Amino acid sequence: MVTGDWRRSLGDLDPARSRHNWARSAAAVADGTVFAGGADGRVAAYRPDETPAKRWTASPGGADRYVVSLSVQGDTLVVGERGPDGYVSALSTATGDRRWRYATAEDVGRATGESLLSQPYVVDVAVAGDTTVVAARRYERDGEGRSWSSVVLGVDADGDVRWRYRARASPIALDTHAGHVAVAYNRCTDHHVHGLVVLDVDTGALVMNWDPGTAGDRRVGDVAFADGDIAVASHGDKHGYLLDEDGGERWRVDLASERTVGDETVYAYPNHVCTADGTAVFVTGNTFAESTRDPDARHPREHTALAVNDGEVAWTHDVGGFARGLASDGSLVAVPSAQNFRERTADTHAVHLLDARDDHLDTESVAGIASAAALDGDTLAVVEEPVEYHDEGVTHGAYRLHAWQVDGGR
Template sequence: MSSLGRRNRSLGDVEPAGSRHLGRRSAVALTDDTVLAGTADGRLRAFDRDLHSLWTTETGDGRVVSIDTFDGKNTKENIAFDGKIVAGERGPAGAVRCHDLATGDLVWRYETADDLGEPQEETRFLLPFVADVVAGDDRMYVAARRYERGDDGRRFHSAVYAFRPDGGVDWRYRADASPISLAVREDRVAVAYNRCPGDHQCGLVVLDAETGDERVTWDPGTDGQRRVGDVSLLAEGMAVASHGDYCGYLLDADGGQRARVPLATPESVDGDRVYAYPNHVHATAAGAVFVTGNTYPEEGRETDARHPMEHTGVGVSLGGERNWTHPVDGFATGIGTHGDRIAVASAQHFRDRDAESHGLSVFDVVDGPIGGLDAEGVVTAAALDGDAAVAIEEPVAYHDEGEERGAYRLLFDALA
C-alpha cells in the first residue's frame, strides 16, 4: 500500500499483541474538528486534525472498544445531543460513558453488567463487552453482551439499548445471542448476531428505532451457531455478511432476498476443504463492499491451506453483480465508513505472522482501491470522513523473534 501523507501521535504504552490477536482494545472516531481515540487503559483522548492534544480523560474501568459522536448528526429538534461522545468499554462493568466533546467531562455512565450479569472471571473473553455504539437522530444505540461457559456449553447474555441524552434508557432488546454490530438509519436499528447458541435463533433483527419492537427478522437458515457477521442498512433494504454460508446478501425492506453473492464458500485447496467468514459490509445507493477474514478448514481447526478469497474486499452492485475484488492484505480487524468509501484496518493472519500485512486500505464502493497506508504494528481500528482516514496502531511481538514491531499510536492520513 502507498501512503497518502501520514502523521502520527503516540498513545502511550500497551502490552504488545502476540502471534494471535489480543482482541479489540482500542477505538477511534472523527468529527469535523476532532480526532478521538479510546485506549486500552480506558482513557478517551481528543486531538485536533494536526494531532495536537485537546484533552484526556482519567483512566476507566475497562478498555474503550467503541465510540460514536452526535457532532453534526442531530436535528434542530434534538440539540441536547450536540457535542456529545458515547464510548463503550470491555470491562467488569461493561460501561457505556457519555462525555462532553469540548472538554472530555463525564456527562453520565451506565453499567450494562447490571442487566447482563457480572463476569464469571475477569478474563478478556468473559468480561462484559460493548460491541457497538451508533448515533441515531435522537438517541444513541448500543449493543452489549456477556459470554459465559458452563457444563452445558457456551451462553451469551445481551441487550441492545436506546439511550436518551440524559442517559435514560427508552428501551432494551434482550437476547441469549452475541450481537456483533449495529446499523441505524432513520426509523430502523439493525442488529447482527454472529453466534446464536440459545433460544434466539436469528442472525439479523431489525428493530423499530422509537419502540424497540421487532420489524423484520432474517437468518441464513444454516446449521450451527454461526449466523451473521455484519449488516448495513440501505434506504430500502439491507446488505448482510453471512457467517452461516460465507455469502453476502442483499435484502429488501421486508427481509426478502434480492441477491446472494458467494464470497469465500468452501472449496478444496491443497487437499483441505476450506472457507473464510465475511466479517464486514458497507452498502450505499451505489453498491456494497464485503470483506472476508481468515481461512478455516471444514475438518479440524488447523490448516496450511489458504482460501483464494480470504482477506479480500469484494465490491458488488445492488443487483448482486461483482464490480471488483482486491486484497486487504491481512485480517480485517475493523472498518470505518463515510459515504461511498470504506477504510479497512488489517493485521497479520494469526497463522502466518506476516508483518507486511499490517495497514489500512481505503476503497470506493464502485471503483475499488483508492489508497492506504502501511504500519509496522497491527492496525486495529479505523474511521473515515471526506478528508481523512484515521487508525490506531498497536505494537506486536512474535514469541520466537524477540522483536517488538510498531507502537501504540494514532495514525492520520489526508485523503486525496
Template sequence: MSESEPDLHESEEATDGFAVSLGDPRPAGSRHMWQRSAVTITDGRVIAGTVDGRVSAFPIALSGYGDEPEPSWTATIADEYAVSLEDGPEGTVAVGGRGEGGIVAAIDATTGERRWSYRSADDLGEPQKESLFFLPYVVSVATDGERIYAAARRYERDGGERSFRSAVYAFDPDGDLVWTYRADASPIAIDLREGRLAVAYNRCPGDHRTGLVVLDTETGDPQLTWDPGCEGDRRVGDASLLADGVAVASHGDYRGYRLDETGRERWSVDLARPTEVGEETLYAYPNHVHATGEGVAFVTGNTYPEEGREAEGRHPHEHTITAFTPDGTERWHAPVGGWVSELAAADGTIATPGAQRFRDRDPDSHGLRRYDLVEGPMTGISIEGVVTAAAMTDRRVAVIEEPVEYHDGDAVRGGYRLHVSA
C-alpha cells in the same frame, strides 16, 4: 472483474497530519482478533479510546510527524478498554467499553467531562472469569443526533456449553434508558439509518435463533427479522442498512445477501464457502459489509478447516474484499492484507485497518488499505504495527496502530499510536 492490491506507502511520506503516542500496552500477539482500541472524528477533533479506558481528544489542526501533541482533554470511563466511539448528540462523544462493567458513557466533546454512564454488567451479569473473552463487552455504539444506541454482550461457559446474555439499548441525551432489547445470543455489529437499527448476531446457541433483527429506533420493537437458516450457532457477521433494505454478511453459510425492506432475498453470492484445497476443506467467514446505493462490498476473514483446528492451506478468498453492483454483479475483487477488525467509510470510499495474517505473519502486510466502491483499490498507508481501528471523513483518515509481537519472532513491531492524515 479486476483484482489488485492497494499500493502501501510509508505513513510519514504519504500523509499530511500527525502521529502521537497513546502509551505502552502489552503488544498484540499472533492471534490478535479482538477490539481494545477505538477512534472517531468529530467537528475539529479526533477522539481516541485506549486499552486503559482513557478517551482523549486531539485537534485536527495539529500537524507534523515526530511531534508529540498534547490532547485537548483526556477522560477516563473506567478501568477497561474503550472499544467503541461515535460522535454523539448534543455535543457529546458516545463511548462503549470492554471490562468488568461493560460501560456505555457520554462524554462532553468540548471539555471531556463525563455526562453520564451506564453499566451493562448490571443487566448481563458479572464476568465469569477475569479474562478477555468473559468480560462484558459493548460491541458497538451508534447515534442519530437524538439518542445513543449500544449493543452489549457477556459470554460464559459451563463445561462444553457456551452461552451469551446480551442487550441492545437506546438512551436519551441525558442518559435515561428509553428501551432495551434482550437476547441469549451474541451481537457483533449494529447499523443505524432512518429510524431503523440493524443488529447482527454472530452466535446464537440459545433460544434466540435469528441472525438479523432490525429494530424500530423509537420503540425498540422488531421491524424485520432474517436468518440464513443453517445448522449450528453461527449466524450473521455484519449488516448494512439501505433505503430499501439491508445487506448481510452471513457466517452461517459463508455468503453475502441483499434483502429488500421486508427481509426477502433479492440476491446472494458465494464469498468463502467450503472449498477443497489439497487434502483439506477450508472456509472463511464474511465478517464485514458496507452498502450504498452504488453497490455492496463484503470483507472476509481468516481461513478455518472443516476438520481440526489448524489449516495447512489457505482459502482462496481469505482476507479479501469483493464489490458488487446494486443488482449483484461482481465488480472487482482485491486483498485486504490480513485480519480486519472493522470498516471505515465515507463518500464512496472504504478503508480496511489491517492487522496480521496470523498464520503467515507477514509484517509487510500491516497498514490501512482504501478502496473506491465502484472503481476498486486506491492508495493505502503502510504502518509498522498492526492497524486495529479506523475512522474516515471525506477529508480525513484516523487510525490506531498497536504494537505486535509474533509468537515465533524476536521483535516488537510498531507502537501504540494515533495517526491522523489528510
C-alpha cells in the same frame, strides 16, 4: 490519495500475539477532530492541524477497562467499554465532560471469572436522533458449554434507558437508518435463532428478523443499511445478502464458502460489510478448514475486500491480514489490516483506502497492526497496536494514533 502521517503515542500496551485478539482500542473522526479510545479506559481528542494538537483527555469509566467502541453525532461522543461494569458514556466532543454513564452489567450480568473475555462488552454504539443505541454482551464458558447474555438498549439524551431488547445470543454489530436499528448476531443459541433483528429506534419494538437458516451457532458477521435495504455478511453460509425492508432477498452472492484446495476443504468468514455510494463492500477473514484448525491450504478469498453491485462482484482487493472493522464516507472505504496469523509477517500491516466505484486507491503501511480505523471528510485515522509473533520474538510497532489527509474520491 493519502498524504502525511501525523502520529501521537497512546502510552504502553502489551504486544498482541500471532492470533488476532479481542478489541482493545477504538477510533472516530468528526469535522477534523480525531478521537481515540485506549486500553487504559481513556479517551483523547486531537486536532492534527493545530498546535498543540490535543484538545482533551477523559476517563469516563475509570481504569482496568478498554474503550472498544466510539460514535460521534453532533456535539456528543458515545463511548463503549469492555470491563467490570461494561460502561457506556456520553461525552461532550468539545470538552470531554461526561453527560451520562450507564453500566450495561446491570442488564447482561457481571463477570463470573477474572478473564477479560468474561467481562461485559459494549460491542457497538450508534446515535439516531435523540436516541443512543447500545449493543452489549457477556460470555461464559463452563467446560465445553458456552453461553451469552446480551441486550440492545435505547438510551435517551439524559442517559435514561427507554427500551431493552434481550437475547441469549452474541451481538456483534449494529447500524441505524430512518428510525430503525439493525442488529447482527454472530453466535446464536436455541433460545435465539435470528442472526438479524430490526428494531424501532424509538420503542425497541421488533420490526423484522432474518436468519441464513444454516446449521450450528454461526449466523451473521455484520450488517449495514443501504437506504431502505439491508446488506448482511452471513457467517452461516459465507455469503453476502441484500435484503429488502421486509427481509426478502434481493440478491445473494458467494463470498468465501467451502472450496476444495488440494486435499483440504477450506472456507473464510465474511466478517464485515459497509455500503458506499450504493455499493456493498464486504471483507473476509482467516482461512478455516472442516478437518483441522491449522490448514495448509488458503482459501482464494481470505482477507479480501469484495465490492458487490446488483448481486455481482465488481472488484476484489487483497487486504493481507485480519480486519477488525471498516470505516466509510461517501464512496471511500478504509480497511485496517492486522495479523495474518498463518503467514506471520509484518508486511501485511497496513490500512487500505478503497473507492467503492473504482477499486483500490492507496495503501499506507503500519509498523504494528492496524486495529481500528475511522474516516470522515478528508481525515483518515488509525490506531496502531504493537504485535509480537510467537516464532519471531520481535516487537513490531507501538501503541499510537495515526492521522492522514485524504484527497479525491467520494
